[in-house]
Amino acid sequence: MTALRILFGAAFVFVVSSAAGQLLFRALRLRLRPYERGFLSFVAGAAIFSNVIFLLAATGIFYTYVLAAIGAATLAAWWLARPATGPPEDARETDLSPAWKLIFWLPYILFGLIYVVAAMAPETSADGGGGYHLGLVARYYDHRGFMPIRTNMYSGLSAGIEMLFLAAFAFGRHSAAALTHLLFLLALPFGMIACCRRAGKPRAGVIGGLLFFMAPVVAKDATCAYVDVATAAVAFGAFCLFEIWREENQTGALVALGLLAGFCYACKFTAGTAIVFAMAAVVATGFARRVGALVVCRQAALVGSAALAMAMPWVVRDIIVFGNPFFPFLNGLFPNPWQYPIVEAEFRRIFAHMSDVQLWQIPFQVTTGGKLTGIIGPVFLLAPFAVLSARSRFGRRLLLAVLAFSVTYFANIGARFLIPALPFLSLALALGILGVPRIGNAFAIMVVLAHGLLSWPPFIGRWSPDYQWYIETIDLSAALRIIPEKQFLTDHWGDYQGGLLLDRFVPAGDLVYSPDMGQFAYHHRDIIGNFDSSLARRAFTTFRLPSDPGLANTWQRDLLIPATRLSRLRLVAGSKADVDLRVSEVRFFSGASEIPRDAKWRLSASANPWEIQRAFDNGPVSWWTSGQYVEPGLWLEVDFGEPVEIDRVRIEQNADQRWTKIRPAAWSEGASWRDLPFREEGVEKAAPADVRMEVRDELRQMGIRWILIRDGNAAAQSLRTDSPGWGMTEIAETTGFQLWRLD
Amino acid sequence: MRGRRLRLLAAALICVSGCRNDISYPPPPQRAKITHHMSAVIGMAGTRPDQLWGSIVSGVLPAAPDADWRWVGTHPEFRFKIDRSLHWKLAVGITAARVALAQVGPQHATFRINGQVAGSATLDREGRFDFEFPADPASLARAYPQTVSMDFDPCITQAPNPPLCVLLHSVGFVQDEP
Numbered sequence: 017m018t019a020l021r022i023l024f025g026a027a028f029v030f031v032v033s034s035a036a037g038q039l040l041f042r043a044l045r046l047r048l049r050p051y052e053r054g055f056l057s058f059v060a061g062a063a064i065f066s067n068v069i070f071l072l073a074a075t076g077i078f079y080t081y082v083l084a085a086i087g088a089a090t091l092a093a094w095w096l097a098r099p100a101t102g103p104p105e106d107a108r109e110t111d112l113s114p115a116w117k118l119i120f121w122l123p124y125i126l127f128g129l130i131y132v133v134a135a136m137a138p139e140t141s142a143d144g145g146g147g148y149h150l151g152l153v154a155r156y157y158d159h160r161g162f163m164p165i166r167t168n169m170y171s172g173l174s175a176g177i178e179m180l181f182l183a184a185f186a187f188g189r190h191s192a193a194a195l196t197h198l199l200f201l202l203a204l205p206f207g208m209i210a211c212c213r214r215a216g217k218p219r220a221g222v223i224g225g226l227l228f229f230m231a232p233v234v235a236k237d238a239t240c241a242y243v244d245v246a247t248a249a250v251a252f253g254a255f256c257l258f259e260i261w262r263e264e265n266q267t268g269a270l271v272a273l274g275l276l277a278g279f280c281y282a283c284k285f286t287a288g289t290a291i292v293f294a295m296a297a298v299v300a301t302g303f304a305r306r307v308g309a310l311v312v313c314r315q316a317a318l319v320g321s322a323a324l325a326m327a328m329p330w331v332v333r334d335i336i337v338f339g340n341p342f343f344p345f346l347n348g349l350f351p352n353p354w355q356y357p358i359v360e361a362e363f364r365r366i367f368a369h370m371s372d373v374q375l376w377q378i379p380f381q382v383t384t385g386g387k388l389t390g391i392i393g394p395v396f397l398l399a400p401f402a403v404l405s406a407r408s409r410f411g412r413r414l415l416l417a418v419l420a421f422s423v424t425y426f427a428n429i430g431a432r433f434l435i436p437a438l439p440f441l442s443l444a445l446a447l448g449i450l451g452v453p454r455i456g457n458a459f460a461i462m463v464v465l466a467h468g469l470l471s472w473p474p475f476i477g478r479w480s481p482d483y484q485w486y487i488e489t490i491d492l493s494a495a496l497r498i499i500p501e502k503q504f505l506t507d508h509w510g511d512y513q514g515g516l517l518l519d520r521f522v523p524a525g526d527l528v529y530s531p532d533m534g535q536f537a538y539h540h541r542d543i544i545g546n547f548d549s550s551l552a553r554r555a556f557t558t559f560r561l562p563s564d565p566g567l568a569n570t571w572q573r574d575l576l577i578p579a580t581r582l583s584r585l586r587l588v589a590g591s592k593a594d595v596d597l598r599v600s601e602v603r604f605f606s607g608a609s610e611i612p613r614d615a616k617w618r619l620s621a622s623a624n625p626w627e628i629q630r631a632f633d634n635g636p637v638s639w640w641t642s643g644q645y646v647e648p649g650l651w652l653e654v655d656f657g658e659p660v661e662i663d664r665v666r667i668e669q670n671a672d673q674r675w676t677k678i679r680p681a682a683w684s685e686g687a688s689w690r691d692l693p694f695r696e697e698g699v700e701k702a703a704p705a706d707v708r709m710e711v712r713d714e715l716r717q718m719g720i721r722w723i724l725i726r727d728g729n730a731a732a733q734s735l736r737t738d739s740p741g742w743g744m745t746e747i748a749e750t751t752g753f754q755l756w757r758l759d
Numbered sequence: 760m761r762g763r764r765l766r767l768l769a770a771a772l773i774c775v776s777g778c779r780n781d782i783s784y785p786p787p788p789q790r791a792k793i794t795h796h797m798s799a800v801i802g803m804a805g806t807r808p809d810q811l812w813g814s815i816v817s818g819v820l821p822a823a824p825d826a827d828w829r830w831v832g833t834h835p836e837f838r839f840k841i842d843r844s845l846h847w848k849l850a851v852g853i854t855a856a857r858v859a860l861a862q863v864g865p866q867h868a869t870f871r872i873n874g875q876v877a878g879s880a881t882l883d884r885e886g887r888f889d890f891e892f893p894a895d896p897a898s899l900a901r902a903y904p905q906t907v908s909m910d911f912d913p914c915i916t917q918a919p920n921p922p923l924c925v926l927l928h929s930v931g932f933v934q935d936e937p
Contacts (some may be wrong), residue, residue, distance in 0.1 A: 617787065636792075740798055741797060
């Protein structure tokens, strides 16, 4: 029964999307060739359906019966509007010979069956079933729509595909979402073949389609509730529509192209480049045709408007929830209280050099080595052959599309981030190989054969390095739920039971800090990790304070200035540093006595002003952080409200901040800020013997009531051996995890 | 016209979201220094009564489901590892059970740390009793880990089953003022 629900969930999304796509094309009066209709209807309809679900979620009426009614209405509309007969085949198109059809269908069916079984198995992937993709979907489902989750930066990502997951989830839960993602992979080779048939190169479609379809990282990604393969399909759909418009000049194709380009942004922020490239391609084509600037502008505007219609819902949502239209990115440009720019910068630094892989090592690692979390397969080492495709115009456009969709790759060099560009590369490679004189066809078939053998899931583990990301488990019993889902998850995923502890012991509404819990989709509690938000980052830093003298000890910095009457004073960073600026306390002195803090004072900062009070709260383990790397000119300011005489400023910081430079500046009335002459004295003060209770209090002050920690975590041992010193009580444990209550 | 306004509004929203606000705050309420008191108390709930710093040695019956107490016998014993340089109080939470009082009458309880009597009480009514007895540093220093034992008399005896005396909720040490 569960298996049927899973299949129904995915089938529902497929059927409704396809129907919506056909309705869209009819509304746009877009004439497609029969072989294009299936793929393009599905991806374009998915875009429309995704936006409908966005509306349901945004208005809080995501109920299964509403969804079912919308599905039924879509199908009814499609039935009423269906054409009596299909348009005639284009005489120029070339069909495939039976041999080539066999070359395509045999591996497609073999791999496809394995993929379906893998996708139907209980979802345990890191980001998908375990993490945020379905974690958020599950919460939206419970809540009947969106709710602001500001403690989790992933909730700010555009989630066009997750909206489809949400529809599938309503019927078949987690695996239905994974199967929905797989639909895009199952559909994409047909889109690739269709596009190549239009270009008169159907064999390239077969070869390229299979190269993409069988790539191990593509297969793994598509069988999880990730979004990369779906993004690739949508991007390819946009490319197909561009080809149709370029060839037939149908205005409807331009609108559909814009919709899909915009949906690329909705699928994945980094694929938002599609909007720019789609408009650029339309403009370039228009100028090449010499149709006049006005027409070109109108066509580009049409594409841009349609794209914005798809992308804007996510932009507006992020503005409303996070105050940053592109959250969780560009936090430096759009500062907000919910994520520090330094976390974003650190992520960028880590992902740009994942596993210490250098630029020149990427081709090997991404195809064979596997240090970049998955491989696309050794045959892609033949990628230079793709250059040969440039002999045809179609090939050149494919190569440009490769560039367009890989332009953001170097921000995160993980293998799966190549997936949106991979269909284009696969086709260009196929064109290049097939173009080799005399042996082209044989060479291409050999390449596909080798790719199939090397990528056959049960075989990958025999030749590839350890710790690959590929389909490891092909378990029909699990897929059909002959083995119960809970049993499978317990046996195969250490984090599963750990996460379930939360539902059993943590009251709803209590916030849990968990430095290393990967299970977010099968429990219902509010949980933060180490970097998910400003709050999470603060919790992470605070929690490790007792074991890190750089944080626990205090660097007391006295800035001695000539006695001065001033009404506003700034402390200005004087040098660049690869850390954030942190200030625990700022105190002002006149002579020997401290100037008491007064309600008239106004505290502000050039960065992260929302937490500035933490530098003036007298808290033993609280601090203000700039939330960004120290830059010269970064400041925090006190407006005293009236002139006060000051001759000493005492700044208390974490000891690891001693190398930062800070200078005082005073406001000259009606003029500007002027630096004050000063002499600095500093001393490192050891932390109190035990600050663990203070840390506990600080975590409670952040709203955290529980800690879920993995056994191997360094702090877990400390908690276990001396929980009275922490002021925490262990409430429960399961395989690998301990749950602690902050008393 | 309306569409144009909407577009302008959207553009303005994006621009405004990128603006740095002049945000300022007054000093917050000052946090007072808090003196924390450590608590090394093990609860008898079914989840995790045994800790590395404190555990049951003997005389305690298994937990009932969803109960935060366990029956104890005539001489339950516990072991603790607590810092002898600090001042502690022995803290015990027990309930005198109606069934026990009805059968055997008022019960006498004696509490010991490393064999030295820390306190005693008479349980002459049904209900919860929370005792705190100063822990003599000399008693704490006699052995490490420290042994806490209790004696209850009289108790329900139902041979061959172990005797049932009182319901124990928690036992351990809480830090005392120096």
